[in-house]
Amino acid sequence: MSTVVLDGAHIATVDASGSEFASGHVVITGNRITAVGPGRAPDVPPDARHVDASGCLITPGLVNTHHHLYQWITRGLAVDATLFGWLTTLYPVWGRIDADLVHTAATGGLTWLAKTGCSATTDHHYVFPRDGGDVLHAEIAAAQRVGLRFHPTRGSMDLGRSRGGLPPDNVVEDIDAILAASEAAIDDYHDTSFDAMLRIGVAPCSPFSVTGDLLKQTADLARRKGVRMHTHLCETLDEEDFCRQRFGCSPVEYVESLGWLGPDVWLAHAVHLTDPSIAALAATGTSVAHCPTSNARLGAGICRSRDLRDAGVAVGLGVDGAASNEACSMLEEVRHSLLFARARGGPEALTVRDALDMATMSGARVLGRADEIGSLEVGKLADLAVWRLDTLAHIDIADPVAALVLGAPPPLELLMVNGTSIVEHDRPVTIDEDTLARDVRTASRTLSKRAGAR
Ligand SMILES: [Zn+2]
Numbered sequence: 020m021s022t023v024v025l026d027g028a029h030i031a032t033v034d035a036s037g038s039e040f041a042s043g044h045v046v047i048t049g050n051r052i053t054a055v056g057p058g059r060a061p062d063v064p065p066d067a068r069h070v071d072a073s074g075c076l077i078t079p080g081l082v083n084t085h086h087h088l089y090q091w092i093t094r095g096l097a098v099d100a101t102l103f104g105w106l107t108t109l110y111p112v113w114g115r116i117d118a119d120l121v122h123t124a125a126t127g128g129l130t131w132l133a134k135t136g137c138s139a140t141t142d143h144h145y146v147f148p149r150d151g152g153d154v155l156h157a158e159i160a161a162a163q164r165v166g167l168r169f170h171p172t173r174g175s176m177d178l179g180r181s182r183g184g185l186p187p188d189n190v191v192e193d194i195d196a197i198l199a200a201s202e203a204a205i206d207d208y209h210d211t212s213f214d215a216m217l218r219i220g221v222a223p224c225s226p227f228s229v230t231g232d233l234l235k236q237t238a239d240l241a242r243r244k245g246v247r248m249h250t251h252l253c254e255t256l257d258e259e260d261f262c263r264q265r266f267g268c269s270p271v272e273y274v275e276s277l278g279w280l281g282p283d284v285w286l287a288h289a290v291h292l293t294d295p296s297i298a299a300l301a302a303t304g305t306s307v308a309h310c311p312t313s314n315a316r317l318g319a320g321i322c323r324s325r326d327l328r329d330a331g332v333a334v335g336l337g338v339d340g341a342a343s344n345e346a347c348s349m350l351e352e353v354r355h356s357l358l359f360a361r362a363r364g365g366p367e368a369l370t371v372r373d374a375l376d377m378a379t380m381s382g383a384r385v386l387g388r389a390d391e392i393g394s395l396e397v398g399k400l401a402d403l404a405v406w407r408l409d410t411l412a413h414i415d416i417a418d419p420v421a422a423l424v425l426g427a428p429p430p431l432e433l434l435m436v437n438g439t440s441i442v443e444h445d446r447p448v449t450i451d452e453d454t455l456a457r458d459v460r461t462a463s464r465t466l467s468k469r470a471g472a473r
Contacts, residue, residue, distance in 0.1 A: 074409030080138025082382030085337025145174025
């Protein structure tokens with residue numbers, strides 16, 4: 020088995036006691052972390068790869084808990100709209116995607132995530148055009164090509180406009196088809212092993228695009244198969260109004276009545292939460308994917324991250340789709356989570372280390388991978404990011420973690436996923452970035468021409 024030794028770096032382990040080493044080492048054997056601590060690495064085999072990481076900060080790889088990768092080729096549309104206005108502009112465009120376009124879009128989105136320090140990501144894919152081919156397979160193939168740890172969800176919509184939903188009827192599917200396809204995706208791809216690179220979840224889209232029947236039956240399926248459940252909830256006040264008018268209760272009460280709170284559920288956004296709703300999430304072990312940039316871009320509001328954390332709810336960070344966050348940088352989410360929390364709740368609303376925790380260990384909890392990833396500890400999988408902090412942008416910032424969270428995005432010296440280098444010196448290892456950029460442009464123009472969007 021190959022060994023990689025990194026030393027000379029400031030190491031933020033994000034373990035339970037927040038251990039940090041001002042000049043420390045990490046040793047990786049195969050796909051596991053086999054040593055982490057202060058000073059030089061002990062007992063290095065002579066054929067080990069040695070990485071001099073002096074001037075760098077090593078953190079766990081960042082964990083992205085909410086995304087829509089296909090949106091990488093529908094960026095910059097409806098840029099000044101509300102969520103519902105933005106969605107109704109974009110649904111007809113999204114309705115024309117196919118497997119080839121999704122493969123290119125996902126390769127673009129995943130490569131960019133890697134460049135921003137992300138080693139593990141979910142995806143919420145909920146648009147399955149009838150003649151679009153196997154779009155879920157297309158994004159799984161993209162993740163295998165780029166090399167990220169991947170937790171895609173088989174999403175769905177079954178509540179079209181003619182039945183009071185928001186999406187047009189031609190982008191929704193039949194409930195039986197959704198359940199059959201979800202079960203097939205789990206059977207084909209879900210890997211329960213400790214070092215799994217691929218796990219499947221299920222994810223009806225949102226209260227205004229799916230029926231209660233679909234939510235209920237998807238929950239039954241997920242629990243029968245032992246997979247995690249994901250949906251959008253409490254993103255905007257429009258959604259709150261929709262639920263009160265249609266169901267006579269809050270969004271959290273609505274999904275709770277359908278079996279959608281629990282330790283196997285994570286909710287994207289959770290911006291508009293009452294105190295009883297926060298208590299319900301805490302009591303049931305439900306977790307949250309907080310997407311500060313997307314929420315601000317759509318003017319939706321800001322998640323009560325401090326209150327949720329204080330209540331014991333696991334809050335991870337998510338970039339959300341690129342159509343509502345053209346940057347899709349995981350590191351930017353860390354910075355925004357801190358700035359927006361303080362803008363909302365004052366100077367003590369979040370510490371820089373809270374923000375790093377949300378992007379790493381808490382994100383791992385949200386995806387059900389707390390034992391395997393999210394911190395730098397012996398026995399865990401070797402997913403880590405090495406950030407260069409000795410250039411003009413960061414040189415001599417007193418606190419390296421503050422330099423990462425509050426400073427400009429630093430060069431990414433190295434990103435390792437499962438013990439393999441995915442990014443080195445800011446360049447992807449597995450993908451030719453310039454060719455990919457041209458492919459993304461072609462795919463984006465193909466889709467907009469097909470949809471008549473420009
Ligand atoms: Zn989303």
